[in-house]
Amino acid sequence: MSRYLLGRIAQAVLVLWGAYSITYFILYLLPGDPLSIMLSASGMEIDALSPEQLAKARSYYGLDQGLIERYFDLLWGVLQGDLGQSLTLDRPVTEILAERLPQTLALAGLAIALSLVGGVGLAYLAAYVRWQPLKVFLARLPALGFAVPVFWMGLLLIQVFAFGLGWFPATGSAGFDSLVLPALTLAIPSAAVYAQVLQRGFQDVWREPYIVTAWAKGLSRAQVQARHAFRNAALPLLTLVGLQVGNTVSGAVLVETIFARNGVGRLVQEAVLRQDIPLVLAVVTVSAAAFVLVNLLVDLLYPILDPRITHAPKVS
């Protein structure tokens, strides 16, 4: 077990390092002169500077080093918890992130909870209902969830619940009220995924022999579904929750822009607009870290929730 644990952690660290490296090389290697991007990001024109000033600026941003040298320099900084200096905000990136992260974490956390409740609820209902038209309708609903872009859903919800009914504020990041609509928007695509997978899980599980046994013992339909079918059908969801973290982070960028919330998503949108390279690199790294960490947790939780995995004979 501990060997499995160590291997899994090593793999996670390796993936994280790879993600950082790929992002670094995308940002610094691709066409486009980093110096002129960085100078214009700090509000200076490259043509207005003398060669000496240019050389000074170059060494200030660490661009006089070679690509590889700078890479190791930055990587060493990251290992010590230093993500560099933002070009446009003129502050350490870690400080800005620490300020913005709680907002995004609250949004993402509520969204994941809502999507699980919504997705599982929908699939549970679709499996329980026996009136065919309603069953078909519930089974088709998730497909619509995939096709609706996050930003459009956000605008629709604002239109209906903020401007039409006036239940929630349309924008802002103060209080729980302002969190409801963004979290709902962010939850819908993930809920669609969960509902679809769980529906398929129910279809497969109903044919298992232990379901027949449960019926034979005289349990009611509700009891069979709750005690025997649901717990087995829901296992794949755990893996999915890990994989959906990436989509939630992507969605958070759009949602925070629409609802004008002061989170990391809006931070990265502004950073890209101003081409603040260190900030973009830091946010991408942090979100990759979140993805890797959650998936690591899911992998470690799995044997606890499904003991069959640890007891299964090893296939070599």
Add this chain to the structure above:
Amino acid sequence: MTVLQRRLARALPANEAWRPRRRLQRLLDQAGPLLRRPGFVVALLLVLFTLVAALAPWLFTQFDPYATQPSAKLLPPSLSHWFGTDELGRDLYTRVLYGARLSVEAALLAVGLALVCGLGLGIVSGFVGGRLDAVIMRLVDVLLALPGLLLALAIVTAIGFGTLPVAVAVGVGIIPGFARTTRAEVLRIKTLPYVEAARLGGASWGRTLLRHVLPNAWGPVAVLATLDIGAAILATAGLSFLGFGAAPPAAEWGTLIANGRHFLITAPWVSLLPGLFLVLVVFSLNHIARTFEEVQR
């Protein structure tokens, strides 16, 4: 003559020897059951309409997408302006049709890029195997760990804004999915008897790959490509919604929706109706892909 023979004779005219079905005939045979599904036909028609609109938008509208008319600004949907007009009096339905060109182009470019790179990586990985396979698959794992939109944002930061960079950025993000699917298919097909037979028959690895493995690996990849066109439309629209796509005067679905945000209270149709069209197109594409998937099983 028995009944059976008589029936056979009717089904197969005696003087006409059996011939393999032509390609067109086979295609028609396959398409028949599909065309009897109403949902599929509606979805197909909408997608075809969008494609034609992308090529020749002037066929379906008599307005000019860039002609401003301040007296007719922010009109609600009506018979002459189906989707209403925007803040400069431009007809929104026309702008959606003209916007189809940029959006469809970007989505096709993204999927094309992902298809070429993903197929290449997947085939090399599945066919060669060994160390190279391990390296490519680790690379794919790493790419999957980067949230799609954030990877696209990093690429856009480096190569600049506009429709083309956005399409490239979205395309790179969907490469891993293609690589994985192709690899799985190639691995499955590589062990089948007909590949062995082709090799024994003296075909080179390259010929085996092109003539025997690739055509049979194509199915699931094509389904994924159809699904990903929908996803690519959503992703490019999302990026241009954030302000990294086509510059303002150009009509593009994401920018149309983003532009309408400012008039949400007074004129909700400016952003909601172009968005609804986008939703319908993506939903149709997904429906088509799902139907193909069901038929293949």
